[in-house]
Amino acid sequence: MTFHPIWPWWIMVPVAGAALIFLAWTSVGSRRRGAEPGACLVPAGLVLLLLLAALRPGVPGGSVRAATADMNVFFVVDTTSSIAAEDYGNGSPRLDGVRQDIMAIAAELAGARFSMITFDSQAVVRMPLTTDTSALGTLTDVLEPQITQYSTGSSVTAARTVLNDRLRAARDSHPERARIVYYLGDGEQTSGKAPEPMRLDASLVNGGAVLGYGTSQGGRMKEKSSYSSDEAAAYIQDRSGGSAGDAVSRIDEETLRGIAAQLGVPYVHRAAGDAAGPMMQSAMPGALKETPDSLEGRTELYWAPALGAFILALWESLRVFRQLRQLRPGKPEARP
Incomplete structure (x- = not known):
């Protein structure tokens, strides 16, 4: 006793x-x-x-899993022009699915600390670790693709350095908290060269998933002229072949699986109407794997x-x- x-x-x-x-x-x-x-x-x-x-x-007797509040969750979000491709659900932008899944994960991991890193031409920490889910919701609601005229090609691993620094800082300050990474993107590499490897220490990531958005048929993308403009926008044009036409973005699942392998987490394709359960079940085993510091369970008898x-x-x-x-x-x- x-x-x-x-x-x-x-x-x-x-x-x-x-x-x-x-x-x-x-x-x-x-x-x-x-x-x-x-x-x-x-x-x-x-x-x-x-x-x-x-x-x-x-x-x-028995054992219990670590509390959700002991998790640091990092969202790495693709905000390149391709995330606006209209092949999610019934012609909706992929970003709609990204927004829904971020908030679904936050609801499943209530009490965790959340951070968001976005990347297009460069990676930026949009929100440091916080338990304020209302702030996360506000930031998620206002997520927008990069302004089209600023897009000069991007790498799917552009966030590697920033993510690595944030994970190391989280480990050094609170080594007892699991570090969960959710990478949300379409895997399209537009920088003209192969993506550099993530180069993350395996001990920095305890779980998570790479979530892929888009279809092999692809979708057109509307131009983004400013972050405050609500005017109807034309579609981005593809002039690489000499004749203008609507540019089409297609998901690259092979690249996304490669990123998942480098992070040591599973890859999960996401489509409109997908429930959060399968996504969380795929990601959670890594986050809740047995460690020497697992907590011992007990049956309370104070009653x-x-x-x-x-x-x-x-x-x-x-x-x-x-x-x-x-x-x-x-x-x-x-x-x-």
Whole structure:
């Protein structure tokens, strides 16, 4: 049996000692006043049961997974022009799926600390680690693709240095917290050269997933002229063949699987209407893998002495109530 007291031991020991001294003093006083034998047994039992409940006894056994609050979750989000390709669901931009999945993950990992890194021509930390999911929701709602005229080609691993620095900082400050990475993108490499490897220390990533968006048929992308413009936009044109036409972006799942292998996490393709369960089940085994520091489970037993104390208190209350009724003065007799 183990004990997890509700107060530190340096408080519990003096409190218990004071309670025992008080019980001894009242017992001696009751004997001197000629009280009935055993009159102090109920109050003494009540105090002892409350002290036992405060010690929170329990029986060890089994194991429990680490609490969600012990996780640092990093979202690495592709905000290149291709994330606006309209092949998600019924012609919606891929970014709609990215937004939905970010908030679905946040809902499943309530209490975790979240950070967001976006990348296009360069990688930027949009939000440092925080438990404020409302801030995450606001940032997710305003996510937009890069302005088209600034797009000069991008790499799918452009966030590698920033992500590596953020993961190392998280490990150094709180090594006990699992570090979960969700990479959300389409795998399209437009920089004209092969993507550089992520080059992350395997110990930095404890779980997560690479989430892919788009189809092999691809979709057209609307131009982004500014972050505040709501005007109807034309589609981005493909002039690489000499004749203008709507540019089409297609998902590159082979590249995404390669990134997943480098991060040591699974790859999951996401389509409109997909539930969050399969996505989380694929990612969580890495996040919750057994470690030498796994927590030991226990069955709480404090409720038993607490229930006994309640029954004794109820019994004592009824006894006192009966005594009070016996002490009520009777009606005065009428004089002749």
